[in-house]
Amino acid sequence: xxxxxxxxxxxxxxxxxxxxxxxxxxxxxxxxxxxxxxxxxxxxxxxxxxxxxxxxxxxxxxxxxxxxxxxxxxxxxxxxxxxxxxxxxxxxxxxxxxxxxxxxxxxxxxxxxx
Amino acid sequence: xxxxxxxxxxxxxxxxxxxxxxxxxxxxxxxxxxxxxxxxxxxxxxxxxxxxxxxxxxxxxxxxxxxxxxxxxxxxxxxxxxxxxxxxxxxxxxxxxxxxxxxxxxxxxxxxxxxxx
Numbered sequence: 420x421x422x423x424x425x426x427x428x429x430x431x432x433x434x435x436x437x438x439x440x441x442x443x444x445x446x447x448x449x450x451x452x453x454x455x456x457x458x459x460x461x462x463x464x465x466x467x468x469x470x471x472x473x474x475x476x477x478x479x480x481x482x483x484x485x486x487x488x489x490x491x492x493x494x495x496x497x498x499x500x501x502x503x504x505x506x507x508x509x510x511x512x513x514x515x516x517x518x519x520x521x522x523x524x525x526x527x528x529x530x531x532x533x
Numbered sequence: 534x535x536x537x538x539x540x541x542x543x544x545x546x547x548x549x550x551x552x553x554x555x556x557x558x559x560x561x562x563x564x565x566x567x568x569x570x571x572x573x574x575x576x577x578x579x580x581x582x583x584x585x586x587x588x589x590x591x592x593x594x595x596x597x598x599x600x601x602x603x604x605x606x607x608x609x610x611x612x613x614x615x616x617x618x619x620x621x622x623x624x625x626x627x628x629x630x631x632x633x634x635x636x637x638x639x640x641x642x643x644x645x646x647x648x649x650x
Contacts, residue, residue, distance in 0.1 A: 461642040527576040
């Protein structure tokens with residue numbers, strides 16, 4: 420079945436450690452996104468990528484890094500520079516061509532920093 | 534800057550009641566898109582509807598209906614005869630109309646709907 424797979428679903432890390440969240444899609448979408456969700460704050464865009472080997476900062480990119488070496492994959496690294504990394508992280512993708520605005524989301528990864 | 538406001542943090546209704554989720558937006562763009570997404574307990578957001586700024590016609594899809602009023606910058610969502618399966622967090626979102634491949638959406642803070650028996 421086509422969709423977006425995020426892993427791991429739950430992740431616990433100690434302060435100061437870098438963490439990489441995986442996002443894979445088999446929808447053949449060009450664009451991929453990372454959002455962060457905090458209680459009462461909705462979703463905020465971290466990074467997005469329109470095409471392989473290209474990505475742009477979103478609204479809250481500080482303390483995060485991404486790569487886009489393959490069309491199917493868009494991993495997110497939460498670095499030790501991110502001051503409040505505990506959150507729910509959602510990966511999404513969208514089709515190219517005619518603009519639709521429809522995002523397809525994964526089930527998310529919940530990161531807890533102890 | 535774009536902004537989406539969902540003033541209702543949480544709503545509780547009894548099954549079969551009608552419920553309206555409010556969404557107010559701000560944008561300087563003359564052409565834009567509005568969306569509603571549903572986030573069930575499983576976590577992933579599910580697309581429900583898209584409306585462009587030139588189309589103020591209301592839409593009905595089964596028990597769901599949407600009321601877009603440009604004059605008040607609102608895009609409200611009504612569920613008729615609510616069911617327990619409607620329990621979820623609902624997000625309203627806004628994006629500029631754009632060419633290219635990226636869909637950058639600005640989301641509201643969400644409204645948690647709890648439907649009980």
